[in-house]
Every structure is written in C-alpha cells, then in structure tokens.
Amino acid sequence: MRKQWKKLLVIAILLIVIVGFFIPVPYYITKPGSAEELEPLVRVSGHTSKSKGSLSLVTIAMAEANIYTYGLAKLLPYHELEKESDVRLDHETNEEYNVRQMYMMNESKNNAIQVAYKAAGQDVKIKYDGIYVMSVLDDVPAAKYLHAGDLITKIDGKAFKSSNEFISYVKGKKQGDKVNVQFVHNKKKQQAGIELTKIDKKGTTGIGITLVDDEKIETSPKVEIDSEKIGGPSAGLMFSLEIYSRFQKEDLTAGKKIAGTGTISPDGEVGRIGGIDQKVVAADKEGATIFFAPNDEITKATKKDNPGIKSNYQEAKETAKEIDTKMKIIPVKTFQDAVEYLEKLQK
Numbered sequence: 559m560r561k562q563w564k565k566l567l568v569i570a571i572l573l574i575v576i577v578g579f580f581i582p583v584p585y586y587i588t589k590p591g592s593a594e595e596l597e598p599l600v601r602v603s604g605h606t607s608k609s610k611g612s613l614s615l616v617t618i619a620m621a622e623a624n625i626y627t628y629g630l631a632k633l634l635p636y637h638e639l640e641k642e643s644d645v646r647l648d649h650e651t652n653e654e655y656n657v658r659q660m661y662m663m664n665e666s667k668n669n670a671i672q673v674a675y676k677a678a679g680q681d682v683k684i685k686y687d688g689i690y691v692m693s694v695l696d697d698v699p700a701a702k703y704l705h706a707g708d709l710i711t712k713i714d715g716k717a718f719k720s721s722n723e724f725i726s727y728v729k730g731k732k733q734g735d736k737v738n739v740q741f742v743h744n745k746k747k748q749q750a751g752i753e754l755t756k757i758d759k760k761g762t763t764g765i766g767i768t769l770v771d772d773e774k775i776e777t778s779p780k781v782e783i784d785s786e787k788i789g790g791p792s793a794g795l796m797f798s799l800e801i802y803s804r805f806q807k808e809d810l811t812a813g814k815k816i817a818g819t820g821t822i823s824p825d826g827e828v829g830r831i832g833g834i835d836q837k838v839v840a841a842d843k844e845g846a847t848i849f850f851a852p853n854d855e856i857t858k859a860t861k862k863d864n865p866g867i868k869s870n871y872q873e874a875k876e877t878a879k880e881i882d883t884k885m886k887i888i889p890v891k892t893f894q895d896a897v898e899y900l901e902k903l904q905k
Contacts, residue, residue, distance in 0.1 A: 581624055581625050582622060582623075582624065583623050583624065583625060583628050584641060584642045584643075585622075585623040585628060585639045585640060585641060585642065586620055586621065586622055586623060586639070586640045586641075586642065586645050587620065587621055587622075587623045587627055587628070587631045587637060587638070587639060587640075588618050588619065588620045588637070588638045588640060588833055588836060589618070589619050589620075589631075589634070589636060589637045589638070589836060590618070590619070590636055590836045590837070590839040590840035590843065591616065591617030591618045591619040591836070591837075591840050592616070592617055592619075592840055592843075592844060593614040593615070593616050593617075593817045593840055593841050593843075593844035593846055594614055594615050594616075594617060594788070595612045595613070595614050596612075596613050596614060596615060596796060596797065596800040597609065597612060597613070597800070598784075599783060599784045599785065599800075600781070600782070600783055600784075600797070600800045600801060600804070601781065601782045601783075601784075602779055602780075602781045602801060602804040602805075603779040603780040603781070604779050605779065605804035605805060606804070607803065607804065608803070608804075608806070608807075608808070608809050608810075609803060609809050609810065609811045609813075610809055610811070610813040611809070611811030611812065611813045611814040611815055611816060612811060612815050612816065613796055613799050613800045613803065613810075613811060613816050613817075613818075614796065614815070614816065614817040614818075614841070614844070614846065615788070615792075615793035615796045615797070615817070615818075615819070616817050616818070616819050616837040616840050616841050617788065617837075617840065618832075618833045618836050618837065618840070623639065636835060636836050636839050638833070638836070650693060651693075651706075653705075653706055653707075654692065654693040654706040656789065657691075657692060657693075657706040657707040658692055658693075658706075659789030659790050660707070660789055661690060661692065661770065662789070662790050662791040663785050663788055663789050663790055663791065663793070664785075665773075665791065666790075666791040666792075666793060666794040666797065666821060666822065667783050667785060667794075667797060668684075668773060668774075668775045669794055669798075669821075669822045669823060669824050670783075670793075670794050670795075670797035670798035670801060670822050671775045671777060671781055671783075671797075671798075671801060672684070672775065672824050673798045673802075673822055673824065673825075673826045673893050674797075674798045674799075674801035674802040674805075674893075675777055675781075675801070677802055677826075677893065677894075677897070678801075678802055678805035678806075679805075680777065680778065680779070680805065681777060681778040682775060682776070682777045683775070683776040683777075684773050684774075684775060684776075685773065685774045685775070685776055686718075686719055686720060686771060686772075686773055687709065687711075687772045687773060687774045688709045688710055688711040688717075688718075688742075688772050689709065689710035689711075689718075689721055689724055689769045689770075689771070689772065690707075690708075690709055690710075690769060690770050690771070690772035691704055691705065691706055691707065691708040691709070691710065691741075691767050691768075691769055692706060692767070692768040692769060692770060693706050693767065693768045694706065694766060694767050695757065695766040695767070698755050698757070698765070698766030699752055699753040699755060699766075700739075700752050700765045700766045700767060701766070702750075703739070703741075703748075703750040703752060704739070704741065704743075704750075704752075704765070704767060705743060707743075708741045708742060708743045709741060709742040709772055710724070710739060710740070710741045710769075711740050711741060711742065711747075712739075712740040713727060713728070713737050713738070713739055713740075714737055714738050715738065715740075720771060721769055721770065721771045724769075725764075728754065728763065728764055728765060729762070729763060729764070731754055731763060732754070732763060733754055733755055733756055733761075733763050734753060734754065734755075735753070735754050735763075736751045736752065736753050736754070737751070737752055737754065737765075738750075738751055738752075739751075739752050739765070752765060781801060783797060791821045791829075791831075792819050792820065792821060792831040792832075793819070794820065794821045794822030794828075794829075795818055795819065795820035795821070795822050795828050795850060795852075795890070795893065795896065796817075796818050796819070796820075796850070797822070798822050798826075798893055799818075799893075799896055799897070799900070802893075802897065808904050809904070810897075810900050810901075810904075811900070811903075812900070812903035812904050814847050814848055814903065815844075815845055815846045815847050815848075816846060816847070816848045816849075816850070816900075817837075817841035817844070817846035817848070817849050817850075818841075818848075818849055818850025818851070818888075818890075818896070819831050819834065819837050819850070819851065819852070819870075820850065820851070820852040820870070820890065821852075822893060826892050826893035826894060827891070827892055827893075828852045828853075828854075828890050828891055828892055828893065828895070828896075829852060829854065830852050830854040830869075830870050831852060831870065834851060834852075834870045834873050834874050834877070835873055835874070835876075835877040837874075838851075838874050838877040838878055838881070838883075838885075838887070839877065839881060841885065842878075842881060842883040842885050846885055847884070847885055847886065848885065848886050848888060849874065849878075849885050849886065849887050849888065850888050850890050850896055850899075851870050851871045851874035851875075851887055851888065851889060851890070852869075852870040852871065852889075852890065852891075853869060853870070853871040853889035853890055853891050853895075854869050854870055854871075854891075855869070856868070856869055871887065871889040874887045875887050
C-alpha cells in the first residue's frame with residue numbers, strides 16, 4: 559500500500575512539474591544569442607569575399623516564458639524579462655508580430671543595399687511592388703481572405719505607385735461597396751471580392767488592414783541576402799559593410815573578427831537598437847575583437863521621459879567592462895564612420 563502511495567506521489571509531482579512548463583506567463587525572456595558571419599549569407603554576382611577576417615551580425619535569443627524560466631531569468635546575468643505588451647503591439651497576434659519582424663528585416667536589407675551600392679559607385683534602383691499587409695482586423699470581411707504577410711498588387715485591376723494612392727482610392731468608396739483585390743498569399747496569386755466596411759469610430763471606409771509600401775531593390779550586379787531565420791532591423795549596418803566589402807580591392811576586415819549592430823537608414827545613418835548589452839556578451843563569446851555600437855544621441859526630451867537611459871555606445875562600453883573583455887567597442891553614427899575605421903585598420 560505504501561509503495562503504491564509513493565508511486566502515486568511521484569507521478570503527481572512529475573505531472574505538476576510537466577504542467578508547469580506549459581503554464582504561460584505574460585512575459586518574454588531575452589538573452590545573448592550568437593554572432594553570425596555574413597560572408598555565407600551575402601552573394602554579390604561576380605564579387606566574392608576577400609576577407610581573411612569576418613563581419614558578423616549579432617542576435618538576441620527570445621522565447622516565451624513559463625513559470626520556471628521566468629524564475630531562472632531573474633537569477634541569470636544578461637537575461638531580461640519583457641512584458642508581452644512591450645514586445646507586441648495592441649491586439650497583435652504572434653503571426654502578425656513575426657510578419658512585422660520579417661518586414662523590418664527586409665526594409666533593413668533594402669536600406670543596406672542602397673547605402674553600400676551608392677558608396678561603392680554601383681547601380682541601384684527602388685521599385686514599388688505593392689501593398690504589404692501587416693495585420694488584418696478580426697471582425698471585417700477581409701479577414702476571410704487576407705493575412706499578415708500578403709502582398710496586394712491591384713485593386714479593381716488598378717496598380718498603384720504608393721500606399722497613399724491605394725488608401726485614397728479605397729476612401730473614395732462607400733461602406734458595403736465591393737472591390738476586387740488581387741494579392742499574393744504564400745507565393746501564390748489569388749483574388750477576392752472584398753466588401754468595404756467602417757474601420758474606426760469616425761466611420762472611415764476601408765478594407766480593415768494595416769499596411770506599408772513593399773519595395774524591391776534592383777541592382778547591377780545582382781545581390782542576394784539570405785536572412786530567412788533573422789528578424790528585425792538591427793543587422794542593417796553590418797549587412798551594408800559586408801556588401802560594400804565585396805567591391806573593395808583590399809580586405810576591409812584586415813583579417814580581424816568584427817561584429818556589430820545598428821539599424822541603417824537609406825542615407826547611411828546608424829540607429830539605436832535594443833539589447834545592446836546582450837549583443838556585446840554574444841559577440842565576445844564568439845571571439846569578436848571589434849564591436850561597432852550605435853553612438854545615438856540622447857536628447858533632453860528623451861532623458862526627461864526616461865532619466866536612466868544611456869546611448870547604445872555608453873551601455874556597450876559599460877557591459878564590456880563588466881565582462882572584462884578585450885574586445886574594442888567602436889562608436890558609429892554613420893555607415894561612413896564604420897568604413898573609415900576599417901580603412902585605418904589596413905594601414
């Protein structure tokens with residue numbers, strides 16, 4: 559009898575432990591990820607890498623928390639807990655969050671290509687490709703047909719040159735009108751007659767989607783970036799440096815292992831990113847000797863709203879000191895700042 563009770567107790571404890579892994583808490587856990595070398599991810603037709611060193615982007619690992627990992631994250635260094643509401647937008651599903659991350663990565667790649675090709679004196683053009691669907695309201699007729707990540711190419715047989723033209727066309731119609739929407743879903747062309755509806759309290763007529771312009775970059779020579787497993791915009795700077803390096807006669811890395819982070823705008827400005835401390839830890843773990851950090855300006859207004867805020871560069875320097883790394887932290891405000899630093903390495 560006692561043996562049976564012991565078995566039942568052990569089984570009950572195991573069940574409680576197992577169930578604990580599946581009890582969600584409204585938090586995400588982020589921690590240092592890895593440094594991914596860009597050489598195998600970037601292909602420029604007719605231009606192979608000359609680097610004996612490497613240029614790497616740096617990732618942050620993120621996962622939904624459960625009751626065990628939540629407690630563990632409070633104990634481990636450089637593990638952060640973020641509320642779901644701080645990660646996802648209001649009413650944003652996991653699918654829509656992932657689509658938004660992929661869109662930001664695609665926009666980052668496009669900006670990186672523009673910056674690198676212009677700096678290298680190569681041909682680059684921007685082509686408007688259609689309307690990229692970021693999210694769809696749950697209670698609208700369009701929800702039967704459209705999904706986050708779809709590409710709308712035409713409305714009533716008309717192609718548009720910008721999302722503003724698209725919005726103006728739809729606003730000119732009335733609630734209950736139907737429009738024929740041609741779109742691409744999972745790489746397949748489709749079309750549907752979608753009834754327009756009121757999309758806000760003001761009575762605005764629309765399809766019921768949030769959208770952005772989808773742009774494609776046309777280059778000569780052709781460039782391809784494999785980033786299917788990476789989301790977000792923070793690899794922009796490093797992508798631009800890797801692409802630019804393919805057009806240089808000398809090894810831009812001077813044989814060194816270089817990592818970094820930062821968004822990139824079409825004019826080459828490097829922008830602030832989140833989790834800079836975790837990225838410094840990840841880069842050091844992978845053996846990087848140089849780390850580019852955005853040297854973003856903290857305005858008085860920003861400081862007032864968030865008194866403890868620091869620039870990415872300042873936080874990166876402090877983290878490097880904490881982990882006692884020999885990795886050099888280099889501040890950059892622009893793409894050109896990074897290029898000039900790398901050119902000095904070759905002298």
